[in-house]
Amino acid sequence: MSEVQKTKLGLVMATDPRWVNIAEMQIGEILSDHAWCEQKAATTCISLIVKYAHYENIVEEVTPIVAEEWGHFRRVLKELKKRGLKFELPRKDEYVNKLFAIEKRGLKPEQVAVEKLLISAMIEARSCERFRLLSLYIQDDELKSFYREFMESEAGHYHTFIHLAKTIMPAEYVQQRWKEFLIAEAEIMKSMELRGDRMH
Numbered sequence: 001m002s003e004v005q006k007t008k009l010g011l012v013m014a015t016d017p018r019w020v021n022i023a024e025m026q027i028g029e030i031l032s033d034h035a036w037c038e039q040k041a042a043t044t045c046i047s048l049i050v051k052y053a054h055y056e057n058i059v060e061e062v063t064p065i066v067a068e069e070w071g072h073f074r075r076v077l078k079e080l081k082k083r084g085l086k087f088e089l090p091r092k093d094e095y096v097n098k099l100f101a102i103e104k105r106g107l108k109p110e111q112v113a114v115e116k117l118l119i120s121a122m123i124e125a126r127s128c129e130r131f132r133l134l135s136l137y138i139q140d141d142e143l144k145s146f147y148r149e150f151m152e153s154e155a156g157h158y159h160t161f162i163h164l165a166k167t168i169m170p171a172e173y174v175q176q177r178w179k180e181f182l183i184a185e186a187e188i189m190k191s192m193e194l195r196g197d198r199m200h
Contacts, residue, residue: 009158010125010182011126011129011182011185011186012182012183012185013185014129015129015130015133017137018194020133020134021137022196023134023196023197024139024143024196025196026196027085027143028080028086028088029088029197029198030196030198031079031083031085032080032087032088033088033091033197033198034076034199035076035077035087036091037093037127037199037200038070038072038073038076039069039070039073040096041065041069041072041120041123041124042073045062045063045065045066046066048117048120049062049066051113051116052113055113055164055167055168057164057167061160061163062164065157068153072150072153072154093198093200094200095126095188095192095200098188098191099119099122099123099181099185099188103116110168110169111169113165113168114168114169114174114177117164118161118165118174118177118181119181120158121158121162121165122158122182122185124154124157124158124161126185126200127199127200128158130199131150134147135147135151162174
């Protein structure tokens with residue numbers, strides 16, 4: 001089995017299982033950060049549609065994701081309110097910023113589009129992996145169910161972004177670049193402190 005196939009969703013490095021134990025002690029912060037992640041996902045999808053409107057597949061396949069991510073944002077806000085927890089202000093997303101730092105520069109426009117789509121795919125894959133961990137190991141049964149629904153709902157998003165990349169550039173190019181992203185993302189994960197107040 002290759003390195004990029006060792007963990008769920010193809011991720012080279014799995015999240016340390018202790019993350020769930022730390023996260024559930026700061027659940028208000030995790031839910032707030034999760035809400036902002038959903039908001040940023042919706043905004044990113046809108047940006048992709050605006051920037052790449054000339055790619056019909058992107059418009060058709062990303063538009064439903066916008067609606068879904070915005071719906072998720074509203075659901076997490078509702079969960080915060082139900083629990084009497086404060087919706088915290090957004091924080092700098094070190095993980096996402098590090099992903100953008102590995103984006104290649106000086107590329108042709110179609111290659112730039114692939115970079116953007118693969119970064120979105122990576123964020124979705126890592127988010128889905130963490131939703132899965134929460135759905136399995138968090139002590140709160142309601143949140144187990146809550147995160148299971150999110151995991152199932154979002155499981156296909158990263159596949160959609162990779163598929164769209166392959167409609168722009170040859171599959172071999174996309175697969176090679178995806179492997180490079182997976183390896184680089186694992187290094188990012190190794191470099192970051194294990195924190196329970198962030199979704200990433």
